[in-house]
Amino acid sequence: MNQIQEKVQLIRSERLTADIFRLTLASQAIAASAAPGQFVMVRTGTAHDPLLRRPFSIYQTSSDGTFQIVFKVIGRGTTLLAHCREGEELSVLGPLGRGYRLEQKGQNILVGGGMGIAPMLFLAKRLLKKTALQEPPQVLLGARNKEELQPMLVDFQALGVRVLTATDDGSLGHHGLVTDRLRKLHPAPESMVYCCGPKPMMAAVAMICRERSLACQVSVETAMACGMGACLGCTIPLQDGSYGHACSDGPVFDAERILWTL
Amino acid sequence: MNQIQEKVQLIRSERLTADIFRLTLASQAIAASAAPGQFVMVRTGTAHDPLLRRPFSIYQTSSDGTFQIVFKVIGRGTTLLAHCREGEELSVLGPLGRGYRLEQKGQNILVGGGMGIAPMLFLAKRLLKKTALQEPPQVLLGARNKEELQPMLVDFQALGVRVLTATDDGSLGHHGLVTDRLRKLHPAPESMVYCCGPKPMMAAVAMICRERSLACQVSVETAMACGMGACLGCTIPLQDGSYGHACSDGPVFDAERILWTL
């Protein structure tokens, strides 16, 4: 692990939808060392309110020394972040956490829901680079509607991976859940499912994978104060009765280790 | 009193020196009803830190429905204010307090020191409008150096009033205190001295006026939470042993009422 804290310049701020933004940030160090599924902690204000940093998955890195995050405006922190202007500096801590374990054997199936789509692009790109792969990754993306899905979808399409989509309102792709689409796939037994999304979606994906004896990794979301294993605040209950810590043991866990409580 | 709270647009933000800014704000109501010596309370952030509004004298109003403040960057609130961009909205409460009582009889002498120069421009303009005045106001301005004095000085010079200056380092006008210049004037007995500046300067001006039996009004500065007489936080000790409240009894007081403690 090679974590750094630095002031990085906001190179570009793009408003993808009414409340989804993509920021391009300049950091040689983070761009060079980040792995798919890892995240950064970003300070969203300069005063003591809001106090804590906010975690965001790394959407993609670039060889020009920049990386991107994509986020949805939820509360105060993300509102401030949406108001940041190009040229401003942001304090960023990262890359943090354990990302996805990349598999070489069977098929790679990426399942992203809502803002859980964010870490999937970086993952898809890395998987594509693995020359040993028998076939390109299969990506399944779900969102509430076309408006939310489209802006990130185009980035996947540009990669040339196969993408299947689902929206709650049917405005793009399958009218229903992304898990419906997963159920219809029949991947080889050694395939790996990589998942990130709302908890109910991840629990459903984990269950489908267990039924079909597919390996599955999920990226969990919890409240976080430090992002680096110091506060012990980011607990995630595990099957063996113990607790994992999302920021340092995760955010990516083997799905079978998680105790799914809804 | 006709006080309002409103979101006003920042029309113009000018950096006059390294740490002195002039903001032009759009408010028909405040521009129309403000009197010299009154102030506004400005919210400098959007979150709870910094929590309280900051008080600033009204520098001048314009018939186009705007008014100006001039401020020096001191701490967190003024730093945030300096970073506000044109077009942004600021929450402003005002006009607040009791301003200067305008006299018609003798000569009018305006003494401003440091950021205490701010309320003097508006006052000079109003005094000039009083057709009954025998002679235009005499303005005495003091500051640390030319850099700090020049930007506001030009606004006075544009009015056509007589201005005498003093700087601590002699870089502009008299090398020394503005009170030196006041001592050399010999105004008629019915003259009025209007003063705003650091406490030691105002105490000295008050003493000079008492010696010469000149009437004197000073604008005091205290910590303020509400600016409207509700918190009782802005106490100023008076000669009679009681306390005045700077925001509602003042900020302008007859100098002889003040108990000068240094």
Add this chain to the structure above:
Amino acid sequence: MDFVTEKNMDHDLEVRIGSLVLRNPVLTASGTFGYAREFEQFVNLHRLGGVVVKGISLEPRPGNPPPRIVETSCGMLNAIGLENVGVERFIAEKMPYLNNLDVPVFVNILGDSVDEYQRLAARLAGIPGVSALEVNISCPNVKKGGAAFGSDPDMAAAVTRAVKQESDVPVIVKLSPNVTDVTVIARAVEAAGADGLSLINTLIGMAVDLRTRRPKLANVIGGLSGPAIKPVALRMVYQVARAVSVPVIGIGGIASAEDALEFILAGATAVQVGTANFVNPRASEEIVEGMAAYVHAQHLGSIRELIGALQISEGGS
């Protein structure tokens, strides 16, 4: 807003404190709203649930020397020193205006001895426009070496009994948070006859000026208020609401309708808006509006359905 809407709104928000019916649960906190008149240009005063005036003592008090206030992170310290005009001038100069308003007036009272509290209550009995007394027991008891009435259950109960004996209106006792177990004081005060409890008063704090190497307040220590203290206030309101059966009025860092609703979920029947009035003089009225909008949007029959409705699940959520 037309008449019907306003009436409906008021109806949805009605709460009771003892025999007093409030048209909504939003009051203004003592010492932060002057004598109400200061806010008449910003707030439709008759839209509030009630107004609590600045603490009144038997004799006028000049208060503490300056500096009296200092900002802290998400809060402020004050050491006003209970400056007030005294009960006689209050009755003569402030009550006529307040009595003319169509809004319940809570008179916050304070004294240095049980006897002073009792005489204040007697003097205020029968004065038109006084709807309730709020007894500030955070002051030091000069007869007992300066320990605050609010930190000793017996002294707090004695003050309560003395005030109840003289008063012809509901008596609310305002609790100090600077105690080990606020429920002990709360129960003592309830047993002594209080019609309601309000909490919290300010936390005792201090600020230091590194430049001058002096305390930032002339009084050295002061009372901390504002959003910074909200978590402590919510916890104490929750604890007290479960410990007593009289209504609880929640106070501490309330700046929005959401804040106010959180206190109501935690068990408060009404709330008081304090420091927020300084930041936004319209805060109290905006909270009434936000609360009405919430009750409407959530299809609640009444705000009363929310009082203490916080769901506590065993072993985590």
Add this chain to the structure above:
Amino acid sequence: MDFVTEKNMDHDLEVRIGSLVLRNPVLTASGTFGYAREFEQFVNLHRLGGVVVKGISLEPRPGNPPPRIVETSCGMLNAIGLENVGVERFIAEKMPYLNNLDVPVFVNILGDSVDEYQRLAARLAGIPGVSALEVNISCPNVKKGGAAFGSDPDMAAAVTRAVKQESDVPVIVKLSPNVTDVTVIARAVEAAGADGLSLINTLIGMAVDLRTRRPKLANVIGGLSGPAIKPVALRMVYQVARAVSVPVIGIGGIASAEDALEFILAGATAVQVGTANFVNPRASEEIVEGMAAYVHAQHLGSIRELIGALQISEGGS
């Protein structure tokens, strides 16, 4: 920074806690700095005055279910539930790394009974690298119905005596702010033999989620930390420093060198940096640097000149 400068800097900042000499007054607060290793990429650990590790109990504890943390205005609530690996694994897995560091290690200990504290102290006696014990008495005493050790002077003294009896290093007792008069506990603990006092631990608070109508913490209540509590912490440090003669370590909302210096003026011999480590993992080292710069700029012979140097003037400033 070259060697000479660094050496000078360290010399100017040296302070003592009991028999322990710290190269500077800046420690990290328990529970906010992991076992130090987590911060090695951000902080030159040997530049710190010391490191206080996460609270250790006899047996491992899993801690509370999630959610365990929530942000509040200028602060945060935590209900970690004292999750820790237990003293045996701590000694086996964490101490070797810590012992290799050139920095004093304060082991924060906690128990549910006097006996547990005593056994912890005994177990840690003689372990290489343990420089001091910090006794967390904010935990509930399970044998006495759950009231916190830290709120009863007799219980606090009993814990202190028991730990002192076994320990071969200085014993610091960490005080809870959730009491009526912190000086009463401070004096009791000093009389029982504590070599120093650290304060404050977190204020008890709560947060409510309006959307779910549930507490935001699974544990319902939690500990409030961060800049929000600084005024309360400063006040208590000031009071305790005047009430006892052992060194006081100031804690609460410290995020900058100025904050730290304010605590030292108020009477603290050293300080601990807590929540600020989460916001800025370099906070502790930056505070050391800022403090050195201040001592230099103010031409102080030593930081010790500032301890308790706050000037209090009678009747105002």
